[in-house]
Amino acid sequence: EAGVAQSPRYKIIEKRQSVAFWCNPISGHATLYWYQQILGQGPKLLIQFQNNGVVDDSQLPKDRFSAERLKGVDSTLKIQPAKLEDSAVYLCASSFNSGTPNSPLHFGNGTRLTVT
Amino acid sequence: EDQVTQSPEALRLQEGESSSLNCSYTVSGLRGLFWYRQDPGKGPEFLFTLYSAGEEKEKERLKATLTKKESFLHITAPKPEDSATYLCAVHAGRGSYIPTFGRGTSLIVHP
Numbered sequence: 001e002a003g004v005a006q007s008p009r010y011k012i013i014e015k016r017q018s019v020a021f022w023c024n025p026i027s028g029h030a031t032l033y034w035y036q037q038i039l040g041q042g043p044k045l046l047i048q049f050q051n052n053g054v055v056d057d058s059q060l061p062k063d064r065f066s067a068e069r070l071k072g073v074d075s076t077l078k079i080q081p082a083k084l085e086d087s088a089v090y091l092c093a094s095s096f097n098s099g100t101p102n103s104p105l106h107f108g109n110g111t112r113l114t115v116t
Numbered sequence: 117e118d119q120v121t122q123s124p125e126a127l128r129l130q131e132g133e134s135s136s137l138n139c140s141y142t143v144s145g146l147r148g149l150f151w152y153r154q155d156p157g158k159g160p161e162f163l164f165t166l167y168s169a170g171e172e173k174e175k176e177r178l179k180a181t182l183t184k185k186e187s188f189l190h191i192t193a194p195k196p197e198d199s200a201t202y203l204c205a206v207h208a209g210r211g212s213y214i215p216t217f218g219r220g221t222s223l224i225v226h227p
Contacts, residue, residue: 045216106162
């Protein structure tokens with residue numbers, strides 16, 4: 001089974017620039033998550049999709065962050081404009097179905113974003 | 117608001133020195149507690165799921181237990197390759213379960 005694919009692995013941008021991250025989940029997984037992980041901290045949920053609908057985006061800074069999941073498969077997370085405090089690792093994860101409590105998350109290796 | 121607290125933040129052990137990591141939680145309607153391992157530069161990797169108080173799961177040198185308020189990850193006779201950050205996450209609520217993670221425990225095992 002192929003894992004969760006993310007790109008790019010690293011990105012360095014200047015503040016006020018824009019950036020986009022891409023995620024391809026495990027085939028057949030209905031639920032897709034974007035997490036932000038700041039160095040030394042646990043992952044913080046930004047947005048959770050069930051198929052192509054949003055389940056939760058309460059912690060997504062909507063003035064600068066946006067995410068979409070077209071056709072219920074791939075997803076893109078965008079930041080525009082970036083701030084210094086956005087420097088973090090952005091993790092994408094998928095699970096079989098968030099409606100079943102025993103669905104563990106499968107993570108990609110993340111995109112490390114540095115904003116200078 | 118759901119809360120997950122892990123302790124200690126960091127733990128250094130000698131090879132063979134057993135210890136335990138703690139994950140305490142305050143959630144409404146726990147549906148599952150998950151343990152993950154995260155290596156540097158990698159995403160978290162699933163280890164265990166626990167559902168009800170009294171449940172235990174084992175994998176090699178790791179054993180996870182669950183009570184009504186906390187979970188422990190026991191590491192027996194650890195080896196240097198067990199060095200990693202261990203994350204606890206809870207799934208709570210109704211309908212679609214939204215995972216909440218703790219900050220993790222960074223474990224270093226010295227040879």
